[in-house]
Amino acid sequence: MQKSTIGIVILSIIVLGMIIPIGFSGQADSVVITYGETTYANSDYKNTVDSFFKSQANADLGNANSKVITASEVNKIASTITGKTYGSNQIFSSALVDLNENDNLEVSVDKSKITTITGDMYLSALKSSGITAGHVYVTSPVSATGESALAGIMNSYEVATNVEIPDTVKEAANNEIYTQSEIVQNSNVSAEELSELVDDVKETVKEENVTDHQTIVNIINNYTIVNNINITNSDIENLATSIEQIQNVQGDINNYQAEVSDVFNNTTDTNSLQGLFGGLFN
Numbered sequence: 491m492q493k494s495t496i497g498i499v500i501l502s503i504i505v506l507g508m509i510i511p512i513g514f515s516g517q518a519d520s521v522v523i524t525y526g527e528t529t530y531a532n533s534d535y536k537n538t539v540d541s542f543f544k545s546q547a548n549a550d551l552g553n554a555n556s557k558v559i560t561a562s563e564v565n566k567i568a569s570t571i572t573g574k575t576y577g578s579n580q581i582f583s584s585a586l587v588d589l590n591e592n593d594n595l596e597v598s599v600d601k602s603k604i605t606t607i608t609g610d611m612y613l614s615a616l617k618s619s620g621i622t623a624g625h626v627y628v629t630s631p632v633s634a635t636g637e638s639a640l641a642g643i644m645n646s647y648e649v650a651t652n653v654e655i656p657d658t659v660k661e662a663a664n665n666e667i668y669t670q671s672e673i674v675q676n677s678n679v680s681a682e683e684l685s686e687l688v689d690d691v692k693e694t695v696k697e698e699n700v701t702d703h704q705t706i707v708n709i710i711n712n713y714t715i716v717n718n719i720n721i722t723n724s725d726i727e728n729l730a731t732s733i734e735q736i737q738n739v740q741g742d743i744n745n746y747q748a749e750v751s752d753v754f755n756n757t758t759d760t761n762s763l764q765g766l767f768g769g770l771f772n
Contacts, residue, residue, distance in 0.1 A: 520588065521550075521553075521555065521586065521589075522556065522587050523543065523557070524585050525557070526582045527578055527581045528578065528582050529583070530558045532631075534631075538631040539630070547586050547598075549586065560581065561576050561577055561580065561581050582631055583628075583629070583630040583636075587625070587643070589624045595622045595626075597613050599636070600627075600628060600629035600630070603629055604628055604629070604634060606671050607635060607636035607670070608682060608685060610686075610689075611670055611681060611684075612628070612643070614688055615663045615664075615666045618659075618666060618736050619655060619659050620746065620747060621644065626643055636671075640667045653749055655746060661735075662735040662736045662738075666688070666732050666735075669729055670684055670688065673728070677720070677721050679721055683717070686717070688733070691706070691733055692736065694709055695709060703730055703734050706730040706737075710729055710730055710733075
């Protein structure tokens with residue numbers, strides 16, 4: 491897939507939720523806030539994101555753990571997307587991760603600032619990685635598309651469990667978000683329609699254990715016809731490649747599941763990632 495140049499603010503959102511302290515998930519107040527260093531250094535920007543968190547998460551920000559994410563941390567990830575390097579005045583986006591809300595995974599997106607990626611798109615990509623619990627709040631003091639936020643959010647769960655998500659899984663999930671973002675920006679399909687399409691296709695591909703690229707293309711084509719969704723053949727090919735990548739890393743997801751299960755030893759369903767994280771957060 492040819493990747494278009496992503497703006498500075500768009501890439502800065504990759505910093506979201508980078509770090510939760512080790513053992514954090516076992517605490518009573520399992521809340522962490524991550525601030526881009528540009529936002530943290532600007533009192534108006536910081537107040538903007540704090541106001542969103544206060545109104546949406548109803549969390550005590552004074553007692554929350556917090557982390558400032560620097561440009562150097564962003565560049566380690568951004569270099570794999572566009573090869574660009576960003577300065578300390580270009581890191582804006584922020585997130586709050588609340589692990590107390592653990593019945594189901596939820597994502598609340600500040601739609602006035604995050605312009606492309608929806609909560610459903612984040613949910614889909616996170617669940618592809620085996621994350622099924624907690625509440626994630628995403629915002630920025632300035633407009634951003636949000637397609638790179640997933641990397642930081644996933645890292646939050648990774649550090650909380652003290653078990654690394656395999657790079658292949660992270661790459662597949664991030665590619666899913668990026669591919670959907672490109673399609674939404676370059677076509678007339680809405681983010682909601684595309685998210686629903688991707689979920690339907692992934693469910694069919696998983697149930698039928700499909701790994702053949704052309705078969706996935708055919709499944710996508712069928713769903714676009716049934717749901718009257720108009721995307722180009724190039725979009726369908728890119729989407730098929732993304733879903734194929736997720737399907738091909740199921741073994742790595744299973745290995746990750748087993749490792750976390752061994753660490754916590756309180757999961758009754760070792761064949762279910764949902765059971766794994768349900769046991770962890772309970």
